[in-house]
Amino acid sequence: MAKPLDLPLLLILITMVASLVSVSCAQTNVTSGVSLQAAAGASWPSPSGHFAFGFYAIEGGLAVGVWLATAPNITVTWTASRNDTSATSGALRLTYDGRLLWTGANGQDRTVAAPPQPAVAAAMRDDGNFVLYAANATVVWSTFAAPTDTLLAGQDLSPGAQLFSSISATSRATGKYRLTNQLNDGNLVMYPVGTMNVAAAAYWDTGTFQIGFPLTLRLDASGVLYLVGNNGSYTKNLTKASAAQAVEQAHYHRVTLDPDGVLRSYRHGLLSSGRWKTDVEWIGPSDRCHVKGACGFNSYCVLDRDAQPSCLCPPGFDLMDAGDAAGGCTASSGAGECTVGQRADPGLSMATMQNVSWADTPYGVLAAGTSAADCQAACISDCFCAAALLDTNDGTCTKQQLPLRYGREGGGYTLFMKTGGAASPALGGGGNHHHRLGRAITVALVGVGLLAFVALCALLASARLLWLNQRTVRRHIALAAAEALDEEAPLRSYSYEELEHATYSFRDPLGRGAFGTVFKGTLRNGGERAVAVKRLEKLVEDGEREFQREVSAIGRTSHRNLVRLLGFCHEGANRLLVYEYMSNGSLADFLFKAGGGGYPPWRDRVGVALDVARGLHYLHDELDSRVIHCDVKPQNILMDAAGTAKISDFGLAKLLQPDQTRTFTGVRGTRGYLAPEWYRGAGPVTVKADVYSYGVVLLEIVACRRSMEMEEAGEERTLAEWAYELLVKGEATSAMSSDEVVGAAEVERVVKVAMWCVQAEPQSRPSMDSVILMLQGRLEMPFPPPPASSY
């Protein structure tokens, strides 16, 4: 009887057979029906064997792509569906209907290529281009036409196209940086991902704008990377030809936007010994600290002797995550916030750092020629200001807010960083002085003496004006609130039968909420009163929770801009809520009227914006317990017969006890309106989350455009980014939807308020009372920084 083969021997045999197969299968043309089983290294090689298309190993499994077969490690030059998770099973197959699929990847079919005409053959070419052919032998699809992070010799980055860096060498999904060949102006620019194509966001460019025609970026076989346009009549070389090398069997050039945001030109030479040698021939930007994002928020980048970047925290700041130097820094003590009428704390001081720059957009600029003392004083007296940068060449002083981004050593600026003081938005709660001072490296405390005197004078002068103004304003708000408390009636308890009767047995539904349906009804006690009755019907527990929230959150409150709760029914398993009836539908109906009925008048829209702001201000600041609404959106804002907007639907609302200024995480609310700290699950959620949602609603009010509409239309920008761009260009007024002539300053003011509301950092957003004053033009506001980058 034959002795059974033992397992190791079997494996060796299989491996030998497999390698034989892969050599004998060095086919260059793949035809319909041919497939390649998933396994690390399984590939369709190029005739030379130097390039291959197939499966390569990544973290957690396999990916499909093209690589240069350098040793010991392969060099990946293209990846299919790079954001998809890795998989270990299935096969690559050129299907009979002319597509290239990865069938059975994690049990599903993934499309690698779906050419416009069916492909009947495919080939891995010697230049690194993997192509698909149609029946008449024309190329209908190629990896060269869809670059990921790399260009090979002969490959173009066409006008409008981009390279995206990978996350890391082992994770090829889209990372943090992009190289854009700008279609509109011909400039080749590097940006962090998630920014707009504006100069302020760029960190490297070729300066080839205003050429007058689009340019193509191309790498030639000698390693020259160049821009070419106007049918070849224009060229600009970015790199030099590679120097001649010792005897080599072959060499290849590639240009890759690496995970660290640097574009590098590589030369891979195959030596006669069979070994590969890799050289970096060029890098851009040459100073790696120029990459915007090399260091995290509030930190700055310093190059060491080997030109490697490292990240440091400024005085008063610590690493966010002690194990991640590039992860950014956070103020050593908790952050306070800026409120209207707040006086600068006399305990404030400024720490100084020389020779640094922060490339972030300032929100306020003092004219050239400002002295160091004036620059510090301007920041110290401005509650919004977290730091000031003084250009030591011309004395321009710019005021900055947190987070400070893209910091680096060099650039010849002096940084003044606000520290100390109880109310500083930068560092807040001043109990921590020794600790911060202990950490400071180059700290010069100038909290006493001449500067404090100068600061105080400036402060007193401006504070007095503001304070006088505030007093009248405060009085005005108090008055409005008093008017609002029209009838202070206690909540009534109804029987189920009464409400069944009032709604004609729940016959006329007005709409559906998260946990139940709202019906129209009529109460008859004395006169007749139209009401809206919400019958909670979801899961018993959720319904009960919603019921409790509604009753406790708005039960005892009464404000002109909140939909009033009149009573409830709590009988057996029945939970019903009775509200005043709002005859004019929701703000969504008002703004986004179907059928092209024109835009609501500007005055009415501003009125509605103020109504909502007042309602939120009441919830946030005027109750014994603060209430965070948590779901501010046009569908939850209702309009009464007089056109007054009222906030409704407190189903998600959160009550905060007075000592609980910040609390709870976990996603609630509605996509598109959610503050970033909320869906990121990072950090506590405060009333500032409502301010963010309000900012989105405010933009919708001004633009008469739904925030989600942009995303649905496949736009990369959010409504806020779109509006910000217009604001920067001074085109906000003409682009906002209006049938009337409205003053540019007025429209701009409202857009600016919205921009402050949608800031990424909660403490940068104004409180609702400031929003009211800013909308009314009673409170000056600085030009806003860019909004939170995406929803």
Ligand SMILES: *[C@@H]1O[C@H](CO)[C@@H](O)[C@H](O)[C@H]1NC(C)=O
């Ligand atoms: C090859 O890859 C291994 C594992 O990813 C890595 O540790 C090693 O540094 C790489 N070698 C080269 C020369 O890149």
Ligand SMILES: *[C@@H]1O[C@H](CO)[C@@H](O)[C@H](O)[C@H]1NC(C)=O
């Ligand atoms: C091949 O067919 C496509 C359309 O299917 C056509 O556009 C192209 O011109 C053809 N090429 C040749 C060489 O016939």
Ligand SMILES: *[C@@H]1O[C@H](CO)[C@@H](O)[C@H](O)[C@H]1NC(C)=O
């Ligand atoms: C592969 O097939 C295409 C179309 O049939 C043909 O034009 C091409 O020359 C073939 N390539 C090789 C390397 O055989």
Ligand SMILES: *[C@@H]1O[C@H](CO)[C@@H](O)[C@H](O)[C@H]1NC(C)=O
């Ligand atoms: C991959 O994900 C990034 C965001 O992480 C996105 O910007 C990019 O468009 C995605 N790329 C593809 C090819 O889906």
Ligand SMILES: *[C@@H]1O[C@H](CO)[C@@H](O)[C@H](O)[C@H]1NC(C)=O
């Ligand atoms: C570019 O040059 C070619 C050949 O010289 C010519 O046929 C073509 O019309 C030119 N294209 C443009 C856009 O000028």
Ligand SMILES: *[C@@H]1O[C@H](CO)[C@@H](O)[C@H](O)[C@H]1NC(C)=O
């Ligand atoms: C650009 O590179 C090409 C190819 O090496 C060379 O022929 C040409 O002279 C270079 N142009 C300039 C302006 O250096």
Ligand SMILES: *[C@@H]1O[C@H](CO)[C@@H](O)[C@H](O)[C@H]1NC(C)=O
């Ligand atoms: C400023 O920093 C840059 C970059 O580190 C350095 O080259 C330069 O010498 C510094 N200048 C001064 C005045 O310290």
